[in-house]
Amino acid sequence: MDAKTLIQSYFTAFNEGRTDDMLALLHDEVEHHVNEGQIRRGKALFAEFNAHMTESYRENLTDLVVFANESGDRAAAEFIVNGTYLKTDEGLPPARGQTYRLPAGSFFTLRDGKIARVTTYYNVADWTRQVSA
Template identity: 75%
Template sequence: MDTKDLISAYYAAFNAGRTDEMLTYLHDDFEHHVNEGQIRRGKEMFREFNAGMTRNYKEFLSDIVVFANDAGDRAAAEFVVNGTYLNTDEGLPEARGQTYVLPAGTFFTLRDGKIARVTTYYNLADWTRQVSA
């Protein structure tokens, strides 16, 4: 599977709610660099992150555009997060079923045909403003 197809499959699994399938695309030495947070290392920490996200948010990514370098070891994606805030996440505003639309982007490092690093960026202040309105 080429790099763009791998990233597209990763996001297709996300949009379908198949977070366990997302793990199959990850390298054993995986790192998740969180927007304004600590680095999560390993598939198990990513599984726990996904469980929390599934509990607190319902999200669908639209307008996904995937870019990859010629070597296939670096990639990026730009997309729009269309979400509903279901349950209050620790340290964040109270959830009341608010909806939000948030532009975001992710950078990827690939190794051995798998995703070794995911770094996602979004504007937390914009999200907070939307769910606090």
């Protein structure tokens, strides 16, 4: 599968709530660089993160544009996160079912036909403003 198709498959699985399919696209030694957080290494920690996110947030990504370099070992995606804050996350404002809409981007390193690094960025201050309104 080429780089763009791999990344599009990852985001399709995300939008459809198929976290096991997302995990299948990851390299065993995946590094997950979280926005303003610690690096999580390995599929097990990525799966834990997904479980937590599924419990606390319901998100759908729209306006997805995927980019890849010519050698197919790096890719990026730009999208809009359309979400609902379901359960209060530690250190964040209380959840009351607030909705939010954020531009975001993800960057990927690809190795052996799998995603070996995921780095996602979005504006935390904007998210906080939206869910605190």
